[in-house]
Amino acid sequence: MNLLSGLRAWAVQRVSAVLLLGFVLWFAARLLLAPPDSYDQWRALVAHPTAEIALTIFFAALLAHAWVGVRDIVLDYVRWRPLRAAILVGVAAGLLATAAAIALAALHAR
Amino acid sequence: MKLSIYRYNPEQDARPRMQSYDIAPAPTDRMLLDLLLRLRESDDSVAFRRSCREGVCGSDAMNINGRNGLACITPLAQLKEPIVLRPLPGFPVIRDLVVDMTQFFAHYHSVRPYLINDEPPPERERPQSPAERAQLDGLYECILCACCSGFCPPYWWNPDKYIGPAGLLQAYRFIADSRDRATRERLEFLDDVYRLYRCRTIMNCTEVCPKHLSPSRAIERIRARLLGEAF
Numbered sequence: 001m002n003l004l005s006g007l008r009a010w011a012v013q014r015v016s017a018v019l020l021l022g023f024v025l026w027f028a029a030r031l032l033l034a035p036p037d038s039y040d041q042w043r044a045l046v047a048h049p050t051a052e053i054a055l056t057i058f059f060a061a062l063l064a065h066a067w068v069g070v071r072d073i074v075l076d077y078v079r080w081r082p083l084r085a086a087i088l089v090g091v092a093a094g095l096l097a098t099a100a101a102i103a104l105a106a107l108h109a110r
Numbered sequence: 111m112k113l114s115i116y117r118y119n120p121e122q123d124a125r126p127r128m129q130s131y132d133i134a135p136a137p138t139d140r141m142l143l144d145l146l147l148r149l150r151e152s153d154d155s156v157a158f159r160r161s162c163r164e165g166v167c168g169s170d171a172m173n174i175n176g177r178n179g180l181a182c183i184t185p186l187a188q189l190k191e192p193i194v195l196r197p198l199p200g201f202p203v204i205r206d207l208v209v210d211m212t213q214f215f216a217h218y219h220s221v222r223p224y225l226i227n228d229e230p231p232p233e234r235e236r237p238q239s240p241a242e243r244a245q246l247d248g249l250y251e252c253i254l255c256a257c258c259s260g261f262c263p264p265y266w267w268n269p270d271k272y273i274g275p276a277g278l279l280q281a282y283r284f285i286a287d288s289r290d291r292a293t294r295e296r297l298e299f300l301d302d303v304y305r306l307y308r309c310r311t312i313m314n315c316t317e318v319c320p321k322h323l324s325p326s327r328a329i330e331r332i333r334a335r336l337l338g339e340a341f
Binding site for chain 1: 264267268301302303304305306307308310333336337340
């Protein structure tokens with residue numbers, strides 16, 4: 001496997017962008033057509049199995065897309081390697097923490 | 111006509127400066143290069159490259175009023191005054207409008223810009239169908255003037271690692287060639303975070319190419335080929 005492959009990141013960026021767009025359109029249409037009137041209705045909406053799967057895919061795509069995008073900006077602009085490594089580690093840690101927070105929130109809501 | 115030209119001699123000057131000139135073009139002076147040669151008659155210290163004076167050699171690429179182009183095929187009538195001339199952005203300056211193309215050509219050579227085919231040579235030439243030959247249109251015409259790479263932000267950011275639009279157009283020229291047998295090796299070489307994938311699809315390259323070629327389309331096709339290879 002080519003560790004420095006650019007194709008993988010590029011493909012992840014494109015596929016995640018399509019998934020994000022699809023989810024945002026679907027979710028916006030869903031909210032516009034049948035807006036939840038109460039917190040309980042909102043909970044029922046996001047707890048529906050279809051919504052659960054869609055939300056899981058959405059957050060996975062969001063985190064992957066954010067990682068590739070920020071990594072690209074850092075590779076473009078940050079030339080000094082120690083600083084570049086530090087920023088990338090910081091961004092990765094931030095995204096992992098975000099993923100953990102999303103997972104905790106999902107577990108808590110059950 | 112009023113000119114403002116970037117002047118810098120690294121051996122003498124502490125920093126670059128812009129020098130103003132007012133040159134009267136002769137009635138026969140049609141292109142910017144004509145005016146530059148006219149300027150040389152009064153100030154022969156201004157350095158710039160030129161050779162064929164008809165847009166084929168690619169020597170006189172420079173930044174003209176903020177856009178890269180070839181002085182020899184840029185009509186004076188289309189230029190707003192003062193005409194501001196700078197060296198190709200992002201390239202190390204040797205003197206005035208003359209830039210160091212060493213890295214640019216190193217990238218060009220890195221894509222192995224020649225046919226690779228180890229099969230025994232046929233009695234006569236290696237034939238191509240008209241359709242196969244047509245695949246090379248829009249690719250083989252590149253004159254390596256560097257207008258595109260000199261207008262490409264990712265190339266400014268990573269000139270040592272990103273091959274740049276000119277080199278990638280040349281790479282695709284041989285990937286697309288039906289007679290070449292090294293497509294897989296070429297694609298493997300290009301599948302790299304820096305060499306190919308620094309392209310952000312800004313498309314400045316296609317915008318400024320004085321030969322009206324599209325390096326961004328060539329880059330897109332390399333990516334599509336790489337994607338196809340992955341499955």
